[in-house]
Amino acid sequence: MKKHSLLFSLIVLAFACHDEKKEPITPKYVEESHSYARPNTAAITHLDLDIEANFDTKTISGSATYAIDNNVATSIVLDSKFLNITKVQADGKDTTFTLGDFDAQLGRPLIIDIAPNTNSITVFYNTTDQTEALQWLSPQQTADKTHPFLFTQGQAILTRSWIPIQDSPQIRITYNATVKVPKALMAVMSAENPKEKTADGIYTFKMKQPISPYLMALAVGDIQYKAVSHRTGVYAEPSMVDKAQAEFSDMEKMVVAAENLYGDYDWDQFDVIVLPPSFPFGGMENPRLTFATPTVIAGDKSLTSLIAHELAHSWSGNLVTNATWNDFWLNEGFTVYFEIRIMEALYGKDRANMIALIGRQDLEEEVEGFKNEPEMTKLKLDLTNKNPDDGMNSIAYDKGYLFLRTLEETVGREKFDAFLKNYFKTNAFSTVTTEGFVDYLNTNLLEPNAIEFNVDEWIYQPGIPDNQAVIVSDKFENARRTLQSFLDQKTVDVSKTQNWTTQEWVHFIRNFPESITVEDMKRLDDAFHFTNSSNSHIAMVWFEQAINHDYHDHHVDQKIEDFLIRVGRRWYVSTLYKAFKRHDKVDEALEIYHKARGNYHSVTSNTIDEMLGYN
Numbered sequence: 001m002k003k004h005s006l007l008f009s010l011i012v013l014a015f016a017c018h019d020e021k022k023e024p025i026t027p028k029y030v031e032e033s034h035s036y037a038r039p040n041t042a043a044i045t046h047l048d049l050d051i052e053a054n055f056d057t058k059t060i061s062g063s064a065t066y067a068i069d070n071n072v073a074t075s076i077v078l079d080s081k082f083l084n085i086t087k088v089q090a091d092g093k094d095t096t097f098t099l100g101d102f103d104a105q106l107g108r109p110l111i112i113d114i115a116p117n118t119n120s121i122t123v124f125y126n127t128t129d130q131t132e133a134l135q136w137l138s139p140q141q142t143a144d145k146t147h148p149f150l151f152t153q154g155q156a157i158l159t160r161s162w163i164p165i166q167d168s169p170q171i172r173i174t175y176n177a178t179v180k181v182p183k184a185l186m187a188v189m190s191a192e193n194p195k196e197k198t199a200d201g202i203y204t205f206k207m208k209q210p211i212s213p214y215l216m217a218l219a220v221g222d223i224q225y226k227a228v229s230h231r232t233g234v235y236a237e238p239s240m241v242d243k244a245q246a247e248f249s250d251m252e253k254m255v256v257a258a259e260n261l262y263g264d265y266d267w268d269q270f271d272v273i274v275l276p277p278s279f280p281f282g283g284m285e286n287p288r289l290t291f292a293t294p295t296v297i298a299g300d301k302s303l304t305s306l307i308a309h310e311l312a313h314s315w316s317g318n319l320v321t322n323a324t325w326n327d328f329w330l331n332e333g334f335t336v337y338f339e340i341r342i343m344e345a346l347y348g349k350d351r352a353n354m355i356a357l358i359g360r361q362d363l364e365e366e367v368e369g370f371k372n373e374p375e376m377t378k379l380k381l382d383l384t385n386k387n388p389d390d391g392m393n394s395i396a397y398d399k400g401y402l403f404l405r406t407l408e409e410t411v412g413r414e415k416f417d418a419f420l421k422n423y424f425k426t427n428a429f430s431t432v433t434t435e436g437f438v439d440y441l442n443t444n445l446l447e448p449n450a451i452e453f454n455v456d457e458w459i460y461q462p463g464i465p466d467n468q469a470v471i472v473s474d475k476f477e478n479a480r481r482t483l484q485s486f487l488d489q490k491t492v493d494v495s496k497t498q499n500w501t502t503q504e505w506v507h508f509i510r511n512f513p514e515s516i517t518v519e520d521m522k523r524l525d526d527a528f529h530f531t532n533s534s535n536s537h538i539a540m541v542w543f544e545q546a547i548n549h550d551y552h553d554h555h556v557d558q559k560i561e562d563f564l565i566r567v568g569r570r571w572y573v574s575t576l577y578k579a580f581k582r583h584d585k586v587d588e589a590l591e592i593y594h595k596a597r598g599n600y601h602s603v604t605s606n607t608i609d610e611m612l613g614y615n
């Protein structure tokens with residue numbers, strides 16, 4: 001009986017020594033629409049990056065040298081977007097190349113002429129002012145306002161806009177890098193990192209575990225390091241670093257909990273860098289160095305499930321990777337499942353179920369939002385001719401989670417955990433397609449235990465199947481009753497909300513009835529100071545309700561504007577702009593957006609441009 005499918009064996013790691021003799025490789029990469037690369041003919045296996053970050057011209061320039069697994073090919077194709085390619089070499093000698101037609105999503109294929117026995121290629125290049133992965137921040141846009149800052153965001157298909165590369169998640173490379181930056185700044189990457197600044201501004205990096213190109217990452221700024229444990233720690237601007245260390249003091253406990261669930265942490269070090277507020281995501285799971293938004297620092301560790309989430313990606317995503325962006329739910333659904341299990345291990349079932357239920361509510365709204373495009377509510381997507389970002393929504397995360405939780409409840413936790421542990425071990429440092437996963441699931445869990453489960457309906461059909469796990473939370477029931485009694489009695493008893501968690505507050509606020517009045521909202525705001533909340537999640541849901549219900553007290557309009565100008569986290573800002581739009585207040589939204597847009601990373605501004613019809 002086969003242990004795993006052909007698809008699973010597709011991407012066997014190229015740990016291979018590069019001077020080994022070449023035998024023709026069998027086709028091992030699946031068809032993919034978001035990369036021009038043809039890795040079955042010639043694939044990159046290792047990168048030596050040598051670059052300089054120039055803050056005056058806002059460009060990165062230098063060279064990328066690749067060891068290649070050459071299947072007697074006469075050309076190798078890389079992805080590139082908005083790059084200026086100046087010279088290309090094969091085995092150290094100049095060679096010819098062509099750049100294909102430009103595509104707005106994919107950029108241009110860089111076709112390099114090589115010989116059938118070429119072992120390495122070098123591309124000399126610089127980025128341009130259109131490069132989407134990079135965000136160059138002025139000192140004013142940082143926490144300390146004294147030095148500029150640069151960070152990259154590679155996922156999904158932006159790495160090609162700062163490094164010419166085979167930009168497919170199926171590719172895996174190790175890398176070494178030398179990065180030159182201004183002397184006052186420190187550079188860190190998704191690699192072994194410095195803990196102090198160098199005298200000459202030159203930093204060298206080594207990433208010995210093979211990673212997918214979307215996980216290439218660089219941040220440059222006036223940053224400091226503080227350890228949390230022997231293998232975890234934080235990087236942040238000087239004024240933020242102590243706060244970050246205190247907020248994330250449970251990181252070691254999280255790593256231990258995660259290892260207990262799904263096996264050893266394979267990346268040696270787990271650090272987090274707190275970026276300036278324009279970072280477009282909550283977090284990005286760059287290996288060894290998670291990139292995080294400062295909005296996660298609430299002062300009371302209440303939003304640290306985000307760290308559990310990025311840590312979980314060390315298994316689901318970074319270790320076992322979605323083969324294409326159509327399989328993105330494999331990265332995110334597993335990670336949400338894993339995040340909630342880590343939170344349960346650290347803080348108990350109540351907390352875990354509250355996080356799960358907030359996701360459940362997001363999922364409900366997402367499915368409703370796609371009512372005219374039901375095919376977008378399938379786990380396995382077809383994003384041909386679409387931006388992979390279109391699939392980065394609650395379906396992949398929360399429907400993916402619900403599927404796995406329903407499976408867990410059906411087969412029992414013990415069996416499910418053993419299955420998952422094996423799954424990560426068997427497929428470590430490789431890539432999985434949805435079909436490969438389904439095959440693995442049938443062969444290793446469902447068939448041996450004679451369990452009937454509607455896997456195909458969950459994965460290949462729209463909507464949410466009837467056998468979904470039912471998640472309940474007494475704390476949420478209580479929050480809802482408390483809200484109702486405040487509204488019925490037209491008074492607020494603050495003693496009833498003592499020791500509430502962020503999740504309870506979020507639930508409380510999101511469940512305002514349509515009929516809530518501005519007087520009701522003012523009473524709640526007077527008592528709980530939502531408009532001035534320092535907890536970014538609570539502030540965000542409150543601002544959404546203020547927009548929904550035309551609430552204007554306590555200078556909330558100004559607070560919303562300040563928030564939208566300062567914070568670039570796409571989830572937060574798109575929620576608020578969407579609320580404006582829903583209530584025919586696009587002009588108001590555009591007025592703010594006009595001032596805010598320059599502070600956003602392209603990932604965020606692309607989404608909001610489209611939402612508001614900005615051009």
Ligand SMILES: [Zn+2]
Pocket residue numbers: 309313331332335
């Ligand atoms: Zn994630």
